[in-house]
Every structure is written in C-alpha cells, then in structure tokens.
Amino acid sequence: MVTTKRVLIVDDDIGIRRIVQLTLQALAKWDVLLASSGSEGVAIAETELPDAILLDVMMPGMDGMETFVKIQANPITKAIPIILLTAKTKVNEQKHFNNIAIAGVITKPFKAPQLVDQIRSILNWN
C-alpha cells in the first residue's frame, strides 16, 4: 500500500496556507498539515512527524530560522526535511541558507502547479 505523503505547511499568511494546501491536495494528493506560526509548527512537527515541512522564513514571533533550529535540535524531528519558503530571491540574500541543513528553498511568489514538482525534485519524491 502506497502511503501518501504528509506535508506540514508553516506560514503566518492564511491565504498562502490555503493555496498551498489546495495545490498539494489537488495535484499530489498529499496530506497537508497547517501551522500559522513557528511555535505551532514545532508542536505539530513533533506530534505528527510529517514527511516534509514547508517553512515560511518571515513570520512574526518565532521566525522561520528559529523554527528550523528548534526542529533540528529535536532528535525526533531532526530528520524531517525542511523546505524554506522565502521572498529573498537574490543570491546574497540566500547565502546564509547554505550553511544550514535545509532540503531546499522555494522562492515566493511561486506558481502553484509547479510547487509539487519543485517539492518532489527537492525531496526526491516520485
């Protein structure tokens, strides 16, 4: 039995959460978990252990980098691949991502139909 993927989306913007959810569900039939803040995202990651996490960088309160550190620091959630969602498109803006163990970066804005392919490509999912 093929288990469908479960992806956690952590983004403070409700619209983006909903769009991404609809996109992943419609195109990839993945299960989508939603978190509206970094702290919520950490909690859900610990409890749900998703297959991947789409993490917005700029969030109020615990921003994406703090959330990432917390998830990485937790041995339970450490192995979950994390894809950052960021509006920083320039190389020098993304350079600090190079030193952390993220799976990949998807820049905003993105086209929803290509989102699934990008995730698959980054995570090497079929």
Place this chain on the structure above:
Amino acid sequence: MCIRDRIWCQDHSPDILLVDYLLPGINGLEFLLQLQKQTGHERISCIIITGQENQELAIELLKSGAEDVLDKNRITSEGLNRAIANVLQRSFLLRQQEFQRQGRSLIEAITVHSTDKSSELAEIFQYTVDQIRKLLQCDRVVLYQFQPDNSGKIITESVIDPTFSLLGKDIQDNCFAQNEEWKEQYRQGKITIIEDILVGSHHSSCYQQFLEQIQVRAKLSVPTLQNGQVWGLIIAHQCSNPRSWSKAEAELLKQIAIQFGLTIQTVLLHQQAKKEREERQKIENVISNISTVLVTKIGEDFLQVLVKYVCRILTVDYVCLAEIISLEKAKTVVVSDQQQIIDNFEINITDPPCSEVVKAKPNTVVFYQNNAQQLFPEHKLIQSGNIQAFLGIPLFNSSQEAIGILTVLHRYPLENSRLAEEILRIVASRAGAELERQQIEAKLRESEADLLEAQEITHVGHWKWNKLTNEVWWSPEIYRIFDVCPTQKITFSCFVNQIHPSDKDRVLQDIEAALQGEKYSNIYRICQSDGKIRFIQSNGQAIFDAQYNVVGMKGATIDITDLKKTQIELEALNVGLEERVKERTAELTSVYRRLQNELEERQQIELEKQNSEKFYSVYLEEELLERKRIEQALSESEIRYRRIVETSSEGIWQLDQDNKTVFVNPRMAEMLGYSVEEILGKSFLNFLLETDKKSVDDLLGQLQTLIRQPYDIQFCRKDGSILWGMVSTRPIIDESGQYCGRLKMVMDISDRKKAEEILKFQSQILNEIHDAVITTNVQGIIQTWNHGAEELYEYTAEEMIGQSVSILYFAEDLQKMQTLVFDPLMKQERYQLELRNKSKSGREIYVRLRLSTIRDEEGNILSIIGCSNNISDRKQYEQDLLESTQFLETVLDSFPLLVAWKDLNLNYIGCNQTFAKACNLFSVSAIRGKNDENVPWIPLEKNTNHDRQIIQSGKAELGIIQQYLQYDGSIVWLETNKVPLRGFDGRVIGVLETSQDITSRKQNEGIVKEFNRRWRSVLDNIQMIVVELDHNGNVEYINPFFEKISQFTPEEVIGQNWFSHFIPSDLYSSIESVFQEVLKDNTHEYYVNPIVTKSGEKRIIAWRTCVLKDNTGEAIGVISIGEDITEQSRLERMKSEFVSIVSHELKTPLTAMQASLSLLHEKIIDPVSEEGEEIIDIAADGVERLVRLVDDILDLERLRSGKLTMEKKHCHTQNIIAGAIAQTKELAKRADTKIKVPDQSFSCYADCDRLIQVLTNLISNAIKFSPYQSTIQLSVENKNPPSNQESNAKPYLLFSIRDQGRGIPAQNLHSIFERFQQVDASDSREKGGTGLGLAICRDIIEQHGGKIWAESVLKQGSTFFFTIPIHSTEVTNGDN
C-alpha cells in the same frame, strides 16, 4: 603682327603698346610673349584691347605681362587716356626705380673700389666714367681735374663714339672767370645743368662757343671735393642732341661725385700708406744691411764702408763724415763719391749749412732739398760742385757732445726726403759711436804711452797674470828688473823660477792668499840670470770675471834692492849698537859693583890709613881722580839708564840668582799696584796668579841662561785684580860669564787678553749659533764660514773659504744675486732679504739673509757680513698655508652660506665671495675694516649684540634667527651661527659667523604653520573621529570629536592599546589582525567596525585608514578617520529590514494571487467550485492588500519627501470625526465596538482629509486591538496655553483616542510610529494592517506642526494623542 613689327618695337622702344587681342595669325598675348622673349624684358608697357568679355582671359593677359586690358565695347577716350597715363606712370616709376637701383650699385661699386687696396686711381676713374655714361645713357662723360693754377684738364673720359673723345686735347676755357667765386660755388656743391646750349640765356655766348667747340649740346656737371677742397668735376655731355636732365639723374650724379671724392681720398690714403710702408721697409732693410755690412768692420774701414753705403742707398753724389776738432775746425775723416773715397776734401764748419749742422740737436737733420746753390752762394763746395741738395746731421758721443757731422751733397734735388732723413739718423748713431770709439782708442793709446814712460822713469813695472792660460804679461820695466829679454814670453812658472828659493814658499803662499781675495803685498828676492839677487816689492790683487771667479792677478812691482841694502846696513848698525849698549850696560853694572866694593874697602882702608895719610895721599889722590872720572862716567851712564828705565812704558824687573827682586821700575810697580819698595826683595813668583806660578817656576828653574821667548802670564795686583803681562826674559851674565840674575821686560797685555777673550767668546758664539754667518770681500770671496754655515750648506769651512759665494746660488738666480744682494749694500749699511740658496747636495734652501758691511775710515767696504737662517720650513709652511688658504677660500667661496669673520673691535677682517657679493663688493678684501653698519641689511629686532657676548664668554651661539630689512625694502630671514675665533694661545681674537638665508624656509614654516593650524582646526572641528596609532596599536592621538563620541578624555586614551580598550572584545583579535595587515600591506583602506564608548555603548565607525611611514618607508603607525555611522547603520539596517519586510509584504499577497490564479488558470481547481471561490477570494484579498500596501508606501514616501502637501483649510473637528467614523463604521460593527465621540466641535486650520485619514487609522487600530464589544473614546480639547513673554506657545486642539485593548509596552511607545514597527508583526497580517499606518499619521501630524504620541497601560488599554494648531476657536455643540 609679324617679326617686322617686333623688330620695330625692339628698335624704337615705344613707351607703350596698344595691341588688339584678336589679330590674324597671332593674338595679342602671343605677340606680347614673343616680344618679351625677344627683348628680354619681362614687363613691356602694353595695353591689350579686346572685345571679348572674358574675365579669365583678362587675368591671363595681366599675368602674362600686359599692363592693362581694355574692353572694346566699353572703351572711352577718357578711359583710354587714363589707362595709358597709368601705364606710363607705372613705367616711369619702374624706370625710376631701376635707375636708382643702378645708381646705388654704381656707388657701391665705387665704394668697393675704394676699399680695395690694390685699386689704382686711373682704373677707378675709368670705371666710374664708363658706368656713369651707361647709366645716364649719354654721349660722353669726363673727369675734369683742377690744377693748382686753377686751370684744369680732362684726365679720364668715356665716349659712346670715339669722335667725341676729348682726351689728350688741349682745351682752354678762356671764358671761365678768373676770380675764385666759382671755387666757392663748387665747394658748396653747385650743379650745372644745360639742356640745350642753343636755348637759354644763363650762359655767355663765349661759353656757348666753347661748348660747341667741344661738341657739347647738353651738359650736366657736378663738383667732386677732396678734403673739403674742389678736386674737379664729373661732367656728362650729350653731344648731338639737346637733353632734358632729370632731377634723379642730377641727384644721382651728385651722390656719385660725393662717393667718388671719398674714393679718391681713400685710394690716395692707401697709396700713401703703401708708400710709407715701402719706405719703412727700406729703412728696415738699411738697418739690417748696415748691421750685416758693418759687423766686421772697425776703425776707418768701418767709416768708409758706412759712407759708401749711404751714398749707394741714397744714390747721392757725396757723403762726407767729418770730426769736429774745435768749434771752428773739423777734420774730414772720410768722403765718398759714389763708391770711391775722395782724399783732400775740405769741409768748412764755420759757414752754413755745416755750421747749422754742428749746432743742431741730436737726431736733427738739416735738410735743403733742392735749392742749396741759391741759398748758399758763399759756400765754395756747394757752388763748385753744383750741389742742389744738402743734408747734414750731427754726430754725438755718449756724453751728448757733438764730435762730428755727417753730410750728404747731391747735384740734383732729393725727392724722397723722409727716407733720406731716416737713413741719416740711423747711420749717424753708428757713425757717432764709431767716431767716439776711435777717439777713445786714440786717447787710450796716448795714455798707455805715457804710462810706459812714467814707469820707465820711476822703475815701476806692472804685470798681469792670466791664471787660466798661465801667461804673464810684464811691462818693460819688469823685464828690466828680472833681467829678461823683453821678447821672451813669460809664464807663471818662469816667474816662480826666478824667485829666491828661500822666499819662494812665502811668495806662493801670499799669491794663494791673494787669489782668495786678500791683498797681495810682498817683498822678496829674485835671482837674476847673472846670479845677482835683487829685492823687489810687489803689490797686486786678484782679477775676477763676471761670475766672481778668479781669473788671474795684476799688480805693480818695484825694485827695492837699493832700499833694502840701506835697510840691512841700518839694521846691522842698530844691532851693533844694541850689542854695544848691552855690553856697555853689563860693563857699567859690574864696574858699579866693583866700585862700590872698592869704595867700602877704601873706606876701611882710609880709616886704617888715616894715621898714615901722607903715605897714601898721593896714591889716593890719583886713585880718587880715577875714581871720580869713572864715577862721573858711570853716573852719567846710570842717569841715562835710569831715565830709560824709569820712563819706559814697559815694566822692567830685575831678579837675582834667587829670583828675588833687586829692581823694578816705577812702571812695573804701577802695573801691579804696589810700590817699588813693596816689591823689592820679593820673589817674582809672589806676584803671579797661583795657577801660573808653577809653570813659571818650572821655567825659572830651567836653563836659566837661555833667552826665553816671550810668554804670557797673569799677575795678581795688589787689589786682587788680574794683570796679563807678556814677559820677555834675558839672563844677566857678569864679566866672568856667571849667571847673576834675570832682567824681565813686562808688557801689559790685559787689554789684548780681554780683546782675545772677547774675540774667543764671540768666535764661540759664532760657532755655536745656528745661523750661518759668512763674511766675504767685496768681490764675494768667502773669508769666514762658521759652524752654522757648515750645517746649513753642508760645506766645511776649508771647502768654502776662498771660494766665491756664488756657489751657494742656483744658476738661474745668479743674475739676481748682484742686484739683490750686493748692489743695495753700496747704498746702505744693512739690508735683509729672503732668497733661495743651494746646499752642497743641491738641495734648495730658503734663507733670510741679513747683510751688513765693515768699512774703513773712508767708507770703503772691507768685508760683507751675511747672516742666514734657514726659513725653508717657514717657506713650506707659508706655501702650505697659502694652499690651505686658497683651499679654504675655494671652499668658503663655494658655500652658499654667508661667511665672514670679525676682529675684537667687531670690524670685518674677511669674508667669502657669497658674503662679498651680498654686500655688493667687488672683492672679498673690500670687506676689511667694515662693520655691521656697512652691510646692506638692518636687523628688524633689537640687536642683542651677540658678538660682544661671544667675545666675552668665549662660547658659540648657534641658530640665531633674525629678520633683516634690506636696502631694497625686502625682508630677509637669516639663521646665523657665531663662534669665537681663537689664536694659537687659545685667546679669543674675533668672531666667525655663518649665515644662511632661511627666508624661504620661514615662508614655508609659515605655510606649514598655517597648514598645521588649518589641519588642526580641521581635526578639532571635523565631525569625524581621527585616531592615530603607533605600530603597536597604541593611541598617539585622538581628536575632540572622538572624545565627544566616546566620552573618554585624552588622558584616558593616549598611550592605551586601541584594540584592547576600545574595540569590543569579541572583535579584538580580528580587528587587530586587520590592523597588522594594514601596516604590512596597506590593505583595508576602508572597513567598518564598532568601538566601545566609555558608557559601554557600541558605535559603528566606518574607517578610512592611511599608513604612516618614516623617511625610510617603514610603517610607523596608522592614522584613521572614522565616520560614526551608528545611526546610519541603524537606518541602513532599518531600511534593509524595511525593504525586506516590504518585499515580503508585497510578495506575500502576490504569492497568494499568483498561486490562486495559476490553480484556476491551469484548471486544477474549478473556479465555480467552492474551492474555486475560496481561491478567488484569496486572490482578491491579496489584491486588496497589495493595493493598500502600495498606497500606504506611496503615501508615506510622498509625505517624507514633501511631495504630498497639506491642503489646509478651516475644518471643524466634528466633521473630521464624522468622516473617520464613517470609514470605520463597518469595522466597528464587525467588532461590535462602540465609539464615543465628543460633543464639542472646534475649528482648526488643517488638511481635513488627512486628519480624517489619521483619525481613521487610529480608530481602526483601536478597534483592531480592542477586545470584542469594547468601547473607544474619542475626545477633542481646545488647548490654549497662557501666553507670556517667555513662551511662544500657540493654541492647539488635542485629539485623543482611548481604547480598551491589550496595551503597548512602554519600550514600544515610540517605535510604533516607525515604519513597519508593530508591537507584534503578526498583527499586520491578522488585522489587515501594513505596519505603516502610524508612521503615516505621524508624518501628517508633524506636517501640520503638531505632535502624536501614545500612552498605554498593559492589559488596560492605550490612548493615542495628537495635536493640531488652531487659528481661531469656534465652539459649537454637536452630537455624534
């Protein structure tokens, strides 16, 4: 047009050609060109007439040489006339120009001829007339020269046709005025112009006929002057036709005449100079020839050759040389008739012209060139010989006495008088000298004859010995004395052989001494050939050559044989007499004793025989008579003896056998200071000095009977003084031959001894002193040579005595020796000089020679004393000193510094060239004697008189800097070093000062100072940090701004390590390593790092660093200028964050929009489905957010940049509130929030819409951040602060919006009004805010001149306030 036409033109030379251009066969241009070619004239006065209106053709015609081109169609008579006139005028001017050019050329050519020394006048004349004729193009040009009698003749001509020639023809102008008026007119430059002799009345018919006679139709003449006098005329003739002479021609001829006159003068001068040169050459040849010809001639032969030579050179008939015997009589010495000597030629010096010659002064020539016969009708010789010319010159001897005359007589006038005079003068001096020589020779011969005669009479002969050839010359008397044949040649050996053997050595010694310079005076015997002995006395002296070498002797000799005989006899007589006296004395002495004894005996006998008187009376009487007689004789003898003894100037001392004194004469007693009685009976030895007693004692004991040679002995006077005496001793022998005592003669030689002692002492001194003391005789033969001389010159006394002092001189100095050394002594007693001598080894010695003389009573020099001391060292020192001085002067002069030195009186005694030049002196020596008042600069500051202080203290003063005012008004700075000058003894003798012009340095210092001041001002005032660190990172300098920023004081910073004290500890090492890299590689010119202030605050500083290096290029530290970019960084950071946030905020809704639309577009989601509608809402919402965000950002930007202006007008607060309520009604409704509004309404002056915007934002925030169903309170208050003089507060409205929300932390109360600064950023998403609202509100309120702020209590709520200024209050009641 054809060749004929061209030939016609060529022959007739028309003034102008008018040529039609278009002609059959050849056009006008071609014709013109061919004519030009044929005539060779480039320009031909030609006017081309053409009917073609072709400008190009016209240009070509003009270029080809046509003077003008006329259009046939437009030609008029006036135009044609004008064109012709122009062409003619132009041609005339050209001709004029050409004429003048040719004239100038001719004048130049004449001038060139004048400078050509080889030019002859005739050539110049001919050339001139030829050229004038060509120039004027006339028929004839002549040169007419005036003669002294005012007549004239043509001397040169140039004619176009030989038939016009006047040369050689006798032309007499009888019409010419005989008075001198014409001369003056010509001298004034009168020009004569006759254009036609047949026309005009300004000349006489006579003159006209004259001119016709010489074929003159027209004439132009100008005078030529030479040396201001009229020389002649230059005349141009036109023979066949009349002619109009132009002004230019007359003027040109006048110029030529002037130059011609100068040329004549110049050429004549050249010729004269040439003639004089030839004459001078002749004279020089004469002098040379005379020397050559006469060099071997002497005597009459000489004079004969001389007169013959003069005859030949002057080519005259007679030359006569006569000797003046007396004023009235002259003896003809020699006369030459050409090359023959004439005898019996009598000359009369009492009549002129010879008398004139006799009376003339030296070198004066009496000269009658050509009229001697007329002038001297009485002179027989002149008349008989038909003599025309006479020259005569007196002959003088060296005493300027006239001793003869030299005369020249010639039958024809003498042309070249000057040459003759010169030759006579030259010859006269030689002739006079020769004549004088002959006269002197004659006198010498006469004297010689007289001398010989005198010698013969007096039997004195003289002799001469040539040491070099060994030959001896004797006068006849000596031959007679020596009894030698007069014809025999005598040598020195012959002479010596005739000297008596006993006297030979002595004579030779004396001769040797004489050769050394001593006087020779000797009496010796010679042996004649017959064996007879003759006594001769010979006196003489050495003969020296020019180099003071002895070359022989000369002297006189007299036969003194007879005299000697007489002397010998006399001596013999004297000896005999002395013997007899001695014998007689001894005899008398013994007789005296005997008589005394006898007397005693007789007395006894007498007593005994008194009784028998009678017996003995007869015997006694006879005995008494005998005794009386003997006694008488004895008494007389004794008296004489006593007289001799007592009056003798010598001491006489008689001793007995026991050496006891039996007699001393008074003189002896006087010499010893004793009385006679005190001496009698005492031993001779008692009166001697102790040291001499023994020797005398020995003498006394030895061979008493011998007569001793005199000896010197010291006596001891009574007073203890010493008496030197020369003692001669003779034994006294009685009749029996027994020794009975001694007789001593004592001569007082104390003075002599003293003198000897002195001499000895002086001699010792002489030998001990280091100076060389040399004495010579007048001829320079060395007589004494002391030890000092031996040391100095390395010659021994034996080597030098008798030698010439010239040995001590180098060959090249010998000449000077006489003039410098000996000659001055003739005039003065003492003299000293410095000169160079030569030692035996050839070494050069410089000596200071002090000379003095020893003279006899008549003042004749007997000896010359020279004292020399070696100054070679001093000379060397002087040379070294001179070189050092020159070197020092060179060094000093090459100094760019002013160097000068002063004496103790502060007067300058020397300086270098730089100083002298600065003082405008021509030489360094000119500074001597000047002082500071004479230098061209005055100190501006009060002079502290450094010089005096230096002299007194003896210490140098360096680096004295003073300003000076120069005479030209400029200021100069001088830095002077003054040091004391010291003498050898260390005493200060002056001041040496060296000065350097530091004006430019001072100026630079001023500039540097100003620069430093400005730099310091910059550093102190710049609003940037300036820090200087050493290579270790320690602080060396901070500027005031750093102090302000960091709150550290300089004392707390300077010297501290920058990195450890002022850099955050976590960055210490990295910043420090950057510093090292900067020091090493000068990298990191710009970098940014934080510093820590005293309060611990971190300030971000942007540094620009520069490495400081020393002279060798080594880094010694850094200086950094830092800009406090803390605020800037914060703002940058904020900006970066803002951009980041804005970017995020913009991209977020864009992401929602793009994703939504892509889902719909790709039909992944059905748009009409529920999800589709949701997606569309998300997209729409995103759009709204985006629009709001963009609007807010733009609003904010417009507000910040001032682009958004407030449209202020009177508003009512009621309306503003109502507008805001309307906009927030829906939101309030959703949140079920009540909004309470104020009742009062106020008026304000503001942009109502913007206030609504502010209030809307604040109300929206209050609603958003209040809980559900809360209440928001709005209020407006009219605030009217009390106005007073101290505050300018204006009335304002205070708006307040109070909510019941969660409150705002105190630390955020200010920052919430910044862009994107929210208490919680999530609020912007949830609440729909952009984060810019409050920032926009602040800007709007601040642009109204109001303030906005917030007050809050957490969990209770916040109140936002803002104020708006009002202009008036209008209070109304209003409801919400």
